Amino acid sequence: MSNEKSGFSTKIGFVLAAAGSAVGLGNIWRFPYLAARYGGGIFLLVYLVLAVTFGFTLMITEISIGRKTGKSVIGAYTDISRKFSPLGWVAALVPVIILPYYCVIGGWVLKYLSAFASGGGSSAAGDGYFSDFIGNAGSPTLFFVIYIILTAVVVMLGVEKGIEKVSKVMMPVLIVMTIVISVYSITLPGAMDGVKYYLKPNFSDFSLKTVVAAMGQLFYSMSLAMGIMVTYGSYMRKEDNIEGSVRQIEIFDTIVAFLSGLMIIPAVFAFSGGDKSMLNSGPSLMFVTLPKVFDTMKGGHIVAIVFFLLVALAALTSSISLMETVVSIVMEKTKIKRLPACLIVLGVSFAIGMLSVLGYSAWDSVLIFGKQFLDFFDFLSNNIIMPVVALLTCVLIGYVVKPKYIEDEVRLNAKFKSQGMYRFMLKYVCPVFMLVILVSSVIGYV
Numbered sequence: 001m002s003n004e005k006s007g008f009s010t011k012i013g014f015v016l017a018a019a020g021s022a023v024g025l026g027n028i029w030r031f032p033y034l035a036a037r038y039g040g041g042i043f044l045l046v047y048l049v050l051a052v053t054f055g056f057t058l059m060i061t062e063i064s065i066g067r068k069t070g071k072s073v074i075g076a077y078t079d080i081s082r083k084f085s086p087l088g089w090v091a092a093l094v095p096v097i098i099l100p101y102y103c104v105i106g107g108w109v110l111k112y113l114s115a116f117a118s119g120g121g122s123s124a125a126g127d128g129y130f131s132d133f134i135g136n137a138g139s140p141t142l143f144f145v146i147y148i149i150l151t152a153v154v155v156m157l158g159v160e161k162g163i164e165k166v167s168k169v170m171m172p173v174l175i176v177m178t179i180v181i182s183v184y185s186i187t188l189p190g191a192m193d194g195v196k197y198y199l200k201p202n203f204s205d206f207s208l209k210t211v212v213a214a215m216g217q218l219f220y221s222m223s224l225a226m227g228i229m230v231t232y233g234s235y236m237r238k239e240d241n242i243e244g245s246v247r248q249i250e251i252f253d254t255i256v257a258f259l260s261g262l263m264i265i266p267a268v269f270a271f272s273g274g275d276k277s278m279l280n281s282g283p284s285l286m287f288v289t290l291p292k293v294f295d296t297m298k299g300g301h302i303v304a305i306v307f308f309l310l311v312a313l314a315a316l317t318s319s320i321s322l323m324e325t326v327v328s329i330v331m332e333k334t335k336i337k338r339l340p341a342c343l344i345v346l347g348v349s350f351a352i353g354m355l356s357v358l359g360y361s362a363w364d365s366v367l368i369f370g371k372q373f374l375d376f377f378d379f380l381s382n383n384i385i386m387p388v389v390a391l392l393t394c395v396l397i398g399y400v401v402k403p404k405y406i407e408d409e410v411r412l413n414a415k416f417k418s419q420g421m422y423r424f425m426l427k428y429v430c431p432v433f434m435l436v437i438l439v440s441s442v443i444g445y446v
């Protein structure tokens, strides 16, 4: 149980830990349903372009800020400019919003794991299983509680390092599993239309909505604009190469997202002929589609158990890093110890998370700005707060302290290969773009 900062001993340790935080439900659950909803191939293309431009720029910036100041998000922004210290607080708000509903979805994963493990896989593959499950608060609450307590216990014991060791083994296995399941999905009868939908961009499906959704997903998936990467950067060794590490984290994260789409979208076509309402089904997509895949697969119920277990672990490494961030802020600002800080965060997150659980069941008629609670929290963090944080970060670095502040840090031990692009993106493209996203979200265009 230590509160002190411990650095990473190797570069790969840093990359894996940051990737462990980045790879999670965002890749496996959120990416496929957005790609299905926003035109398949065109969404994938926009996402990839944004990842190598915006994602790269923001991740370099955040990790460098962390390493240079050696502080976590609130302290770091205050260090750079007193005037911008509220920015650190706003960034820190994002994990507070995401953590509760992330744990609700984590609970859904546990529910499917337990269904397959207890031999109920075939009924889990049936139509209506998912809507019955989330439509009654009892079972989602139970699994939400189990999941959030698992997360909290790890954070309380301060054993994230142990979890990181697990994730080093788990990540490669997860990739192999997604490849195996994708190959099977693609070969299902009727799946080829889905492969085409997912891989072939149809430019007539392009709209600002696609871009806004892809951008929100990028923030979410790469844990950007929420202070997490600043914190990770503060643990990074001075002798390690920032640019190379950022590339590796991005590649890792994108591969898992890409494969998850390949696992799920062709299967949607195989089971429902690419029915529009199915493609549009949103957060339920993975839970409705994958059990059907497993149910038709030889030995599929065993594959399902291993798969949901791995997803649960990938989700846990992410929710642990979310909770750890919130807990460390509470400890730093109130000077209370780890245990009471964890209990407070657990209690508050449970209360907020229950809104998401009830939003699909007892309170499903309550809408906030036309959205159910879970969708609303997701929208608030991804489409409003994160663009604000990203915009102000670009203004701070691009115009107040100047890009050299970051570039010097990146160049400490290596050539900054994409420096020209970095500067151009940071100063001109990112701020304008963030503003467009923000305005279109606020006026309700998306």
Ligand code: PFF
Residues within 6 Å of the ligand: 021, 022, 023, 024, 025, 026, 027, 095, 098, 220, 221, 222, 223, 226, 228, 318, 319, 321, 322, 325
């Ligand atoms: N990037 C994670 C995912 O894609 O699942 C979500 C996440 C984890 C966001 C940790 C923020 C964070 F601190």
